[in-house]
Amino acid sequence: MPESLPPHLQSTVNELSESHYFETNPCPPSLKAHAAAASAFISQHVSQNRRVVLVSSGGTTVPLENQTVRFIDNFSAGTRGATSAEYFLEAGYAVIFLHRQFSLLPYSRHYSHSTNCFLDFLEEAYTTTTTIPTISPPGSNRAADREEVEKENPRIQVPQQYLTPMLTVLRKYRRAKAHNLLLLLPFTTITSYLFTLREIAMCMRPLGDMAMFYLAAAVSDFFVPPSRMVEHKIQSGEIPQSVLDGRKDGKAAKLVVKDEEREQRSEKEPVKVAPGGAGQKLVVDLDPVPKFLKKLVEAWAPDAMIISFKLETDPSLLLHKCRQSLDRYSHHLVIGNLLSTRKYEVVFVDRQGEQWIRLHRYDDETDGSSAAVTGQQPIVEGEGDEIESIIIPQCVRRHEELMMRKSVERVER
Template sequence: MDRSPSEIPPENLADLAEDHYFGSNPPPKDLDKHVALAREFIDYHSAAGRRLVLVTSGGTTVPLEKQTVRFIDNFSAGTRGATSAEYFLEAGYAVLFLHRQFSLHPFSRHYSHATDCFLDFLREGPEGGVVARDEDASKMLQVLRKYHDARDRNMLLVLPFVSISDYLHELRSIARLMRPLGPRGLLYLAAAVSDFFVPPDRMAEHKIQSTNAVDKKTVTGPRAEEEETFDNFDSSPSVPRSKSLVIDLDPVPKFLKNLVEGWSPQGMIVSFKLETDPSILVHKAKYSLDRYQHHLVIGNLLSTRKWEVVFVSPGRPDRWIRVPFRRNGSDSVAPVPDTQRDEPLDPKSLPDGEPETEIESLIIPAVKDLHCTYIRSVEEKRRA
């Protein structure tokens, strides 16, 4: 006899939601190839006893058609993830970089995300070859050496995704592969994951037509424009062209609990919470931590995300990490960041432009310290 959802234990509901989602949303075509590459990479570093971090980066698309022309996206370019990956490599981690296709990559981000065209960094050399522009040559050489060092030592593996479904299939598969790492595995979930999606059984097969001109081929003349209407997923009554297209979205299941308890139960899991309202940031971060029982939530505000973040973790006071800066209107030397301040900065107090220090250079050492503490705690429990 079937039971109502209220009668099913929460842990079983999570398993049912997982089975339903992955059973009804097909995997990406390259999943098997990516799993093979990830397995080889993870096994290599597991055998070496090395710490390994899975960094997820960039936004996930929400396709509106099976043969996708239109999709919903978000603003994420993958800056946080790509930058963090470089600092994790500096900290001695092997990095598996799962990123939105065409979003920023570690190292190349220094040029692909610049306001200048990449070709502006290059010039023709005296012998007819291509060389770096004189003012950029030194920095470009440093970045190039770091990149080749990471690749030559097999410390960086880059794998792409596009849609929300692609991302979740890849994340689940890779997290399961990380189980042999135990506590040495770190999952740093910096991707901007979509909260809503269109289930495949409600998704249009072909491009959604903006008018019904195909159905009214015989209508010509001045009235033809008046007769055009938007198509709708639900084949509901036509609405005038000037009106809205209504899209029926379902919430994406929250799989962080599945990740914590099943996919990678011993790995340390770091999630991000981005908000625009400073009054709810810490509350939402703590709610996420309590709900999913993972290890660290890094909260940040859209307006100040490059200047400060807050670490929310179990049994510890909230910790604000801030880039040193000179406040607007101040003639004093840039102060040491006020790490004890327990509320977000006022964006109006921040200098114009970008920080001189990348905040990820402060985030990653702090995450590494927590990860080392976590590894020791797990090992002590094993010995006890």
């Protein structure tokens, strides 16, 4: 979208592209079920006067085919989202966890397949073991005599040394389940993420300013629009014209072009090249995803507290991009982080300015950190292993201040 348009035209273009997106992209089949689950969850917490936060987590995929074999993905494992959700639950919030399917989840993340495989924390045990001597038949070699151990009532148990940390996690998990404080809603594609976010945001309206959006998902900026999406698996080799002619989907070969064809394409086209079959390249032409944050702030959840994340890899861009996001979307807070330091350092950017947050235990390793690069000193430093233990109380404090301001405004009106 042209950046140079005057603001009123820019927002009209935005509106059009957003509504066009929802009109032209397929609604995910799970949407109705997700909306029903969210509505019931929200009603319960509205009636209990509890704050609700929607935490988005993990990366969105960009399918290259309708019957998707290949897709574009990103690095996010969902650590930020899953960890943050736990701290929000601890702070008394109910959590709608809108997450990439199979990414990390609150609580179970402590014993995931990749970090702490849960099987390594278990051992076999038996209630009784009986030793049965086996007597060799007469004439046999006595050395063959042996004892058999009969094991009864097998159990699986956690060795003593792992018990305390596991019990702590288990108790928190069971409490969240028992009180219905955590709703897990999965997505996979960028489209299913956006449809679900819009739907759930509208379900959350009855919460008013007791709702918070904490958008930690790594959402794709580009996608293949339905008009250019092929139905079937993209082929790397030549398909005879006679076979293609018989197909309903005439777009089948459009993404695969020969070298000479590619040379004829305009230099300006966003062409990404990957090795293809004999002499062929895969050319992927992506459109920008319309910016939905504005819509969330202005239309879908106008009373809620909205916090977004901004990820960069170049330290010199981080603050600029955070401020730009705040200016464009007029929400409450942008939390900036760098790919390389995101686990121990973030920057909070709001209309008052910026505030760096860093974990103490990484002080020795901060040479390349964003605070060091920009010459900023961290305002808040914390102990512990997880920076979310500092991020969430800060977010909660800001949410409380916002609720307070809004209640004063209501009284004054």
